[in-house]
Amino acid sequence: MIKRFLHSMSRHDRILSTLSKKLEANKIELYNDSDKHAHHAAMKSLEDKNETHFRLNIISPKFSGLTRVARHRLVYSSLKDEFENGLHALQITSAKTPQEIEKQ
Amino acid sequence: MSVEISSIDQFQEILQKDNEQAILLNFYAPWAAPCQQMNQVFDQFAKDTPEATFLKIEAEKFSDIAESFDVTAVPLFVLIHGQKVLARISGANPQKLKSAIDEYIRPIIQQSSTTPSTGAPDVNVGSVQTNAVPSGAKAANGLDVETDNRLRTLTNAHDIMLFMKGTPSEPACGFSRKLVGMLRERNVQYGFFNILADDAVRQSLKVFSDWPTFPQLYIKGEFVGGLDVVAEMMETGEFQEMLT
Numbered sequence: 001m002i003k004r005f006l007h008s009m010s011r012h013d014r015i016l017s018t019l020s021k022k023l024e025a026n027k028i029e030l031y032n033d034s035d036k037h038a039h040h041a042a043m044k045s046l047e048d049k050n051e052t053h054f055r056l057n058i059i060s061p062k063f064s065g066l067t068r069v070a071r072h073r074l075v076y077s078s079l080k081d082e083f084e085n086g087l088h089a090l091q092i093t094s095a096k097t098p099q100e101i102e103k104q
Numbered sequence: 105m106s107v108e109i110s111s112i113d114q115f116q117e118i119l120q121k122d123n124e125q126a127i128l129l130n131f132y133a134p135w136a137a138p139c140q141q142m143n144q145v146f147d148q149f150a151k152d153t154p155e156a157t158f159l160k161i162e163a164e165k166f167s168d169i170a171e172s173f174d175v176t177a178v179p180l181f182v183l184i185h186g187q188k189v190l191a192r193i194s195g196a197n198p199q200k201l202k203s204a205i206d207e208y209i210r211p212i213i214q215q216s217s218t219t220p221s222t223g224a225p226d227v228n229v230g231s232v233q234t235n236a237v238p239s240g241a242k243a244a245n246g247l248d249v250e251t252d253n254r255l256r257t258l259t260n261a262h263d264i265m266l267f268m269k270g271t272p273s274e275p276a277c278g279f280s281r282k283l284v285g286m287l288r289e290r291n292v293q294y295g296f297f298n299i300l301a302d303d304a305v306r307q308s309l310k311v312f313s314d315w316p317t318f319p320q321l322y323i324k325g326e327f328v329g330g331l332d333v334v335a336e337m338m339e340t341g342e343f344q345e346m347l348t
């Protein structure tokens with residue numbers, strides 16, 4: 001029942017929900033860039049053209065001690081289902097821990 | 105013997121001259137390890153099959169020829185007979201090439217002469233060894249051992265390997281285009297592989313790298329990251345350090 005409910009949410013909301021749960025994110029900024037890519041050949045046949053490309057800033061304590069690549073991998077693997085169901089790209093412009101943000 | 109094409113005229117002459125013989129083209133890049141290995145294989149097959157014409161064409165040098173044969177990734181082997189393309193064999197796979205020679209060239213030879221076929225011997229090319237039938241063995245990441253080995257070779261083809269959508273001169277996606285631009289800005293020498301031209305590599309590399317998207321950058325055989333990671337590393341100077 002819960003899975004069906006989740007799928008009736010938009011991908012945008014699903015990503016927010018998954019990341020805040022799995023990564024205990026303190027802050028998530030999620031932008032939908034799909035309209036910039038809607039003209040791609042690969043996108044033309046997709047039904048859900050408007051939820052294919054996203055951009056993300058995220059702050060999470062789970063990034064502590066992880067290299068950049070490891071942090072991005074953590075985000076990607078928590079969204080594995082989305083990638084298998086039409087999410088084409090997720091740009092990660094910033095993935096920091098709360099401590100790193102405070103130091104800035 | 106295999107012939108290295110040195111001019112477009114030479115190529116056209118050979119193509120127009122002999123309609124009887126089968127012609128096998130080898131599109132390669134000299135900086136790519138899989139091509140270096142397959143060139144050895146190719147030369148050996150050429151020696152064993154004197155009744156067919158074996159031509160080596162440096163794809164980047166003769167980009168017009170490469171374009172007319174729709175070359176998007178190297179090595180690519182194109183089998184021609186009577187001005188028609190009979191087969192295209194993509195990738196560094198000696199067995200696949202041998203099978204194509206046996207399937208297409210030998211019948212042509214037998215038609216036009218009475219020379220008995222000698223059979224090409226197996227050629228061991230070290231890390232590009234593949235079996236005709238997959239052994240069923242799996243690597244730790246879940247891929248077949250053969251696929252895993254192939255990707256290992258591919259990711260080591262150049263010190264810096266970019267797996268991208270499209271080619272550096274014609275990127276097919278904005279992220280790949282950006283990464284190509286960043287590498288060009290810093291005068292970085294790199295090898296590339298167009299994953300749009302090879303779906304097997306496209307899907308298996310996602311598993312091999314444990315990364316769901318392209319472009320992907322490898323340095324000295326190690327996965328470094330996608331556009332975001334590389335962009336950040338270039339800003340902090342980490343990228344330049346990795347090059348030394």
